[in-house]
Amino acid sequence: MAVNGDDIWILGIHMTKFGKHPELDTVDLAAEAAMAALADAQVSIKDVGVLAAGNLMAANAGIGQQLQKQIGQTGIPVYNVANACATGATALRTAIMAVKAGETPVGLAVGVEKLAGAGLLGGGGRPKSDDDTWQPKGRYGAVATVDGRIGTETMPGVFAQIGMQYVHEHPYEGAEFELFARISEKNHSHSTLNPLAAYTKKMSLEQIMGDVMIAYPNTRPMCSANCDGAAAAVVVSGEKLRTLSPDQQRRAVRVRASVLTTDPWEEACQVLPNVNTLTRNAAAQAYEQAGVGPEDLDLVELHDCFATAELVHYDNLQLCKPGEAIPFFESGATWRDGQTPVNVSGGLQSKGHPIAATGIANIWEICHHLRGEAGDRQIEGARIGLAHVIGLGSACGVHILEAAA
Amino acid sequence: MSQIPLVDYLVLGDDPHLVANECTACGARFFDRRNACAACSGTDFRQVRVATEGEVQAFTIVSFAAPGVPVPFVASVVDCDGTSVRGNVVNTPADPEHVHLGMKVRLTTVPVGTDSAGTEAVGFGFEPISSSEGGN
Numbered sequence: 001m002a003v004n005g006d007d008i009w010i011l012g013i014h015m016t017k018f019g020k021h022p023e024l025d026t027v028d029l030a031a032e033a034a035m036a037a038l039a040d041a042q043v044s045i046k047d048v049g050v051l052a053a054g055n056l057m058a059a060n061a062g063i064g065q066q067l068q069k070q071i072g073q074t075g076i077p078v079y080n081v082a083n084a085c086a087t088g089a090t091a092l093r094t095a096i097m098a099v100k101a102g103e104t105p106v107g108l109a110v111g112v113e114k115l116a117g118a119g120l121l122g123g124g125g126r127p128k129s130d131d132d133t134w135q136p137k138g139r140y141g142a143v144a145t146v147d148g149r150i151g152t153e154t155m156p157g158v159f160a161q162i163g164m165q166y167v168h169e170h171p172y173e174g175a176e177f178e179l180f181a182r183i184s185e186k187n188h189s190h191s192t193l194n195p196l197a198a199y200t201k202k203m204s205l206e207q208i209m210g211d212v213m214i215a216y217p218n219t220r221p222m223c224s225a226n227c228d229g230a231a232a233a234v235v236v237s238g239e240k241l242r243t244l245s246p247d248q249q250r251r252a253v254r255v256r257a258s259v260l261t262t263d264p265w266e267e268a269c270q271v272l273p274n275v276n277t278l279t280r281n282a283a284a285q286a287y288e289q290a291g292v293g294p295e296d297l298d299l300v301e302l303h304d305c306f307a308t309a310e311l312v313h314y315d316n317l318q319l320c321k322p323g324e325a326i327p328f329f330e331s332g333a334t335w336r337d338g339q340t341p342v343n344v345s346g347g348l349q350s351k352g353h354p355i356a357a358t359g360i361a362n363i364w365e366i367c368h369h370l371r372g373e374a375g376d377r378q379i380e381g382a383r384i385g386l387a388h389v390i391g392l393g394s395a396c397g398v399h400i401l402e403a404a405a
Numbered sequence: 406m407s408q409i410p411l412v413d414y415l416v417l418g419d420d421p422h423l424v425a426n427e428c429t430a431c432g433a434r435f436f437d438r439r440n441a442c443a444a445c446s447g448t449d450f451r452q453v454r455v456a457t458e459g460e461v462q463a464f465t466i467v468s469f470a471a472p473g474v475p476v477p478f479v480a481s482v483v484d485c486d487g488t489s490v491r492g493n494v495v496n497t498p499a500d501p502e503h504v505h506l507g508m509k510v511r512l513t514t515v516p517v518g519t520d521s522a523g524t525e526a527v528g529f530g531f532e533p534i535s536s537s538e539g540g541n
Contacts, residue, residue, distance in 0.1 A: 124471030132521040134409045139437035141413030142525050144517055148474035149411060150528065151491040152467045160465035165482070168462055168506040177501070215480075216466035216501060251461050265444040268489035270435060272463060272482045 007238035012041025017231035018352035033230035049104025052094035053086035088359025089397025105240035112230035113354035123154035163308025193347025193377035198352030222307035224348035231360035238336035256290035279316035301362035411528035415473035456486035
């Protein structure tokens, strides 16, 4: 194998079982993922020169140092990162940047979240003030909570509108509710092959559409599952990889592109978050960096935080012709036996979405296939894959990965 | 009884309407207090009136919300003659038979509540323009 010294490689990676872990705290989960990633890489914490870590729900608690205190206080720099649902991808990108900059040959990225039973995210607003007269507050001079009075701030509602906007802009003769429910049917079907997914139950279209409505057209199984979980990755320079064993070199996965973007200003972007343009920009940069095109991808893990979100990213990631996400999905292309399998892990709707872990867990899924280690759900002969996440606010991470040999 | 708008970009009175802070350099519009323009970094703004009629470009029917938020309600983004506005669709049943993409709506006011000093807070929403009224 020819290894370019300037390239970045994933040497080891791990994802914990996603689901309910009442007996484990965030540090337990982070430690499990980090130690297993180091073991997978066949290196020790003493070899690591930089640690980037994320735990969004306790972003000020310093999860990186808490982790070090359990698995090895080696004195290396820690970057605790928070970037909404893109936190894990941001941690990985931070470690990659440090290695790419030549600061250290080995970096470790960890993302962890305890979210089981968290319920609805977003919405609500501030508590009532002690004063019992209307007082304008904040940047909109609001005298009362605006969530529910001026639109919705709940995540299922925001992403519902994002999907509906796509249907509005790309007229569709069919029924929108059923269209989005069928995306969820695909992902729940895929999850039956993933033993690490939080939910592995196949669901019929009728079951999905008949479940509890959260924010039309998203019913409960069409929303990402709040759960506990962690993921970690060890990254190394090509120069370092050359010095490692043939087995380490064989299982290493090349990072062909690593990109993080934010949303550029556009009309309406501060009214309804625009998750499209920053994903389009990230995808375009990633394809250019990698020197590959969407037609080269053997599988894609994209940010299906809601069924309504998955549809728009087919278009944003150029998996289909511009504007043709709906016929692309209807052709069966994104099922695991289709032209571009999307979310063969089961996606966030069934695998689960422990926020800060998600942006590394999707990389783990891709690596698993590229190494030929994905068992029953292996996409045969997978060579190149893409992982995408969106964090509202917004941040978008796109990584393109390639098998070694 | 005195009134106060739910948000400071709602102007009450005989002719309720929304106002935006428009960047004098590039025309970008914002509803919040600004430090500078997110599009061009300009720092000079003028207040402009936003059209009171528009078209629903995205909506959701929220059935599950934070405690204290009455459901169901229709959250939407309305294209008001080129300016996108976030608001609820009101004065029509909150179901997919009565709300659809592209429907024509107009601004209306919605009572929020009265405080201990007797001041009424007033919010806004968008109500359907019935087809018989045309685009008045």
